[in-house]
Amino acid sequence: MEVLGRGGRIEQAIRRVAIGLTLSAFLGPIVLIVLTSFKTRVAALESSPFALFQPTLTNYVHIFAEYSFAHFAKNSLIASLASTLIALALGSLAAYGLARYRFRGRGGLAYWILSLRMAPAIASVIPLFIMLRQVHLIDNLAGLILVYIGANLPLVIWMMKGFFEDLPVDMEESALIDGASRLGACVRIALPLVAPGLAATAILTFIFTWNEFLFALILTGRNAQTLPVAVTLFVRETGIDWGYMTAAASLMMLPMVICTLFVRRGLTRGLTLGAIK
């Protein structure tokens, strides 16, 4: 776009200001929440948001001591990591099959997997709730992980399919001719070459699972509850205690911010399911 010219000095200054305003519009609310989490509950609600305050860690201490933040964080972490890893393993193999082999119904299968990704979550959560209830896996982390594997597979398959298709086929062919098995060609030759893509897919899947709300809301109770649901319960139990709430929100945002720093390159592809690279 620099082809269109970078404009004169005045125009450049205006543009810088506009970019600055845009960035503060996106960053401002996040900063506000983090700052508020260091205020006492009285200061959080009663003083002006712009007033100076004495920072305190009480809110953080309290959400761990009174609201078992660690318990819910552990659930979130286990559910996200386990479902990401399993979906990644199953999905990568399937993606390799779709990318490297020609068979009847291949295109149809790929689009059908894509359509699963687009289906409304509320439609699958109703039958999943009834099914998990039958097998006594409601409010059980294993049940939630199972559901998340199903929800993550389409994304993993589509992202990894794109990464495999970008890979020149020669090296795998050589390996096959030299006597490697098909699985060997996939795991030992192709997989290391798509490692960056694999990492991007893993991070993105982790983010989606960490942020997931509807399944967790319906399929878990206190025992297997994850952070997004737990944090909405803070709201109900205490009226809204903004001190606690913002502390919990800040801690939930932290891993996502870190993930964002690492995933920027694979992000566009992941979010558009490979339509834009």
Add this chain to the structure above:
Amino acid sequence: MQRSTTNPGTTERQRRRDAAGFDMPGVRPLIGLVEPRAALFLLTPAMAALLLLSIFPFVYSLVLSLHRWNLSNRAQGWSFVGLANYVRILTGDPFFWSAMEVTVVFLVVTIALEFVLGLGIAVLVSQETRALGAIQTIIILPMMITPVVVGLIWRFMYNPDRGVINEILGAVGLPGPLWLGSARTGLLSVVIADVWEWTPFMALIMLAALQSLPREPLEAAIVDGASRRQAFVSIVLPLIRPAIMVALLLRGIDAFKTFDLIYVLTQGGPGTSTQVLSLYTYKWGFKFFEMGYAAALAYVMVLIVDLAATFGIRALDRSGNG
């Protein structure tokens, strides 16, 4: 990915490949051959998981939608009602149509705003060469943080009493509305929060499209004396059209399904002013426990998404981008 067989560099490999394909049983080149068994082996685990966790539930839910079944009433089992649930949704349920209206208004307004703002931001940022990475990282933060947290952030800021938004409005002498607390401003408040969360998505995709533009047509136009505005409208926009359509389609489908944000902000209220279809379906399923009716409502949503996706993808294919 199709390799040329006449390329001199690959002749030796080609010869060996052909030889291997014919002479060594079980070893074949990867591309171009029908190999249902190998593909089956790779695809089976994932397909089994999807069968159990996606296909079966959808079939189950379809059957359920033809029944009446209240989960909270233990004595009552499934009773077959045929298409009665669907008939009632379409002809006898004013709340469904009000939810549909809220959903459509929400979808159209948010998508329009997010597209215009996102494109604007992308153009603005793409002319900046320094610190583009850092700028991009900050811009995408709102869509990476948990949607529930986004809802809580905005609830905090909308607070009519000492909330930051009304503080600012008050400082410039404007009266602060009740935001989420009033049926008149409820939907607007939800729209603003959603625009904050998802404009980054549009900006990110538009930026990727702008950065992958070929330089030549633009340079030619500039040399030919086109103004920058003319060049943008007549060259840049048509070139990024496929990306625009992908972004609108994906965002549209997501906006249609919105749940988390509205659940946290208003739970559909005040009244039913922000009750979108997802939330309405949720209430039938998990507040009233009428599973059959909820399943039917969910199926109507599935059908709408499916139609939109089918037409959307077909339109994309026609515009020359798969």
